[in-house]
Amino acid sequence: MSEKIKTLLFTIAVTALFTLLVSGINAALKDRIELNRSVARQRVILGLFGLITADRPIADSEIPAMFANQTEPVKFAGDVTLECYRRKNSAEKVFVFAFSGQGFWDNIVGFLAVDAQSMQIKGIEFTKHGETPGLGGRISEPEFKLRFKDKSFAAKRPDGLYLRMVAEGTVTRADEVDGITGATGTSSSLEKIVNRSLAHFASLNQGGNSN
Amino acid sequence: MNTGPVKGFAALKRMLWEENPVIGQILGICSALAVTNLVKNTLVMCLGLIFTLVMSCFTVSLMRNVIPRRVRMIIQVLIIAAYVIFIKIVLDAFLPEISNELGPYVGLIITNCIVMGRTEGYAMANKPVDSILDGIGAGIGYSLVLLPIAMIREPLGLGTFFGMQVIPADWTKWNMMVIAPSGFFALATYIWIVRALKSGREKR
Numbered sequence: 001m002s003e004k005i006k007t008l009l010f011t012i013a014v015t016a017l018f019t020l021l022v023s024g025i026n027a028a029l030k031d032r033i034e035l036n037r038s039v040a041r042q043r044v045i046l047g048l049f050g051l052i053t054a055d056r057p058i059a060d061s062e063i064p065a066m067f068a069n070q071t072e073p074v075k076f077a078g079d080v081t082l083e084c085y086r087r088k089n090s091a092e093k094v095f096v097f098a099f100s101g102q103g104f105w106d107n108i109v110g111f112l113a114v115d116a117q118s119m120q121i122k123g124i125e126f127t128k129h130g131e132t133p134g135l136g137g138r139i140s141e142p143e144f145k146l147r148f149k150d151k152s153f154a155a156k157r158p159d160g161l162y163l164r165m166v167a168e169g170t171v172t173r174a175d176e177v178d179g180i181t182g183a184t185g186t187s188s189s190l191e192k193i194v195n196r197s198l199a200h201f202a203s204l205n206q207g208g209n210s211n
Numbered sequence: 212m213n214t215g216p217v218k219g220f221a222a223l224k225r226m227l228w229e230e231n232p233v234i235g236q237i238l239g240i241c242s243a244l245a246v247t248n249l250v251k252n253t254l255v256m257c258l259g260l261i262f263t264l265v266m267s268c269f270t271v272s273l274m275r276n277v278i279p280r281r282v283r284m285i286i287q288v289l290i291i292a293a294y295v296i297f298i299k300i301v302l303d304a305f306l307p308e309i310s311n312e313l314g315p316y317v318g319l320i321i322t323n324c325i326v327m328g329r330t331e332g333y334a335m336a337n338k339p340v341d342s343i344l345d346g347i348g349a350g351i352g353y354s355l356v357l358l359p360i361a362m363i364r365e366p367l368g369l370g371t372f373f374g375m376q377v378i379p380a381d382w383t384k385w386n387m388m389v390i391a392p393s394g395f396f397a398l399a400t401y402i403w404i405v406r407a408l409k410s411g412r413e414k415r
Contacts, residue, residue: 007279010277011286014286021297022296022300032305033300037307040311134389137389
């Protein structure tokens with residue numbers, strides 16, 4: 001009996017000790033981890049505004065200040081869900097907003113940059129996806145993301161979509177985007193996500209924004 | 212398995228070749244398949260495993276005389292899990308990009324059979340210093356299998372090495388090499404070659 005109690009007490013003591021260690025480290029580094037996450041997001045948003053380019057790299061430490069100085073959040077009338085930003089003191093009507101949706105495997109999350117004047121996509125970035133490496137995973141390659149650049153969502157196509165993902169290399173119109181061969185699932189999921197996000201943005205933008 | 216106790220550097224050395232955890236014991240296969248499509252991720256994974264092995268073996272070995280036999284496995288898992296969570300938190304804090312890319316695999320070090328195999332099979336019955344050496348050996352032995360596989364898979368699959376372009380861009384990438392099935396082929400071929408070499412040596 002006393003053997004059992006000893007075993008129990010020992011287990012409880014060891015568990016408590018290691019739990020304490022792990023939560024101690026977590027508490028000590030929590031702020032830093034949180035900062036890393038927000039810097040990563042801000043870097044993506046700044047990049048979509050064209051403020052970070054390959055030949056002008058910016059250190060992580062400068063990102064938060066730059067983000068605060070150069071961008072401001074946008075709220076649309078009657079909407080609280082859309083995370084959207086624009087440049088401060090800029091005549092351009094470029095907006096960067098968050099999107100997410102079910103991909104082939106996991107959720108695909110990211111940001112879209114659009115020009116509300118010309119109704120064109122300016123860029124797309126993915127902050128999280130779980131698509132098959134080498135196939136659907138190629139959505140995060142720069143070459144793929146460029147396929148969305150300057151695509152128009154001014155009007156819907158006859159099939160009710162703004163943009164259609166077509167077989168790789170068969171784009172003929174400004175409302176078509178090259179899909180990825182071998183990743184039809186990812187391509188059609190992305191088509192759904194992008195069209196839904198654009199529709200949401202377009203409906204809000206029509207209602208006018210109230211800052 | 213050797214019968215007598217193996218001490219000191221012999222404990223480290225045998226893990227590299229004779230009793231290599233991946234080749235000899237076919238342990239740690241899941242992670243060997245999953246992370247070996249990028250050399251960088253593989254390296255971080257290997258370092259993470261070496262750290263976990265060394266710390267877990269050391270801790271378990273220190274406590275080996277006070278751990279009640281009945282709960283020894285639970286205690287081992289607890290210790291291993293604590294160190295793995297520690298790695299995950301440190302990666303999140305200091306190497307967020309790599310942590311992001313590795314995704315769930317860091318957490319899965321907990322389930323890497325090599326760690327528990329070494330704590331239960333060696334550290335529970337040996338002194339701390341020997342256990343550390345044994346842990347280092349098993350970790351390096353694991354790395355000796357994973358790194359070469361990654362060095363083959365990444366250039367062929369993505370045309371890069373450590374993220375740098377090494378193969379001309381007009382090279383047709385073997386997408387196959389990036390996805391998990393090629394990990395099976397690469398690992399199996401590697402084990403085949405090494406075992407053939409081993410048995411060749413034993414015959415002589």
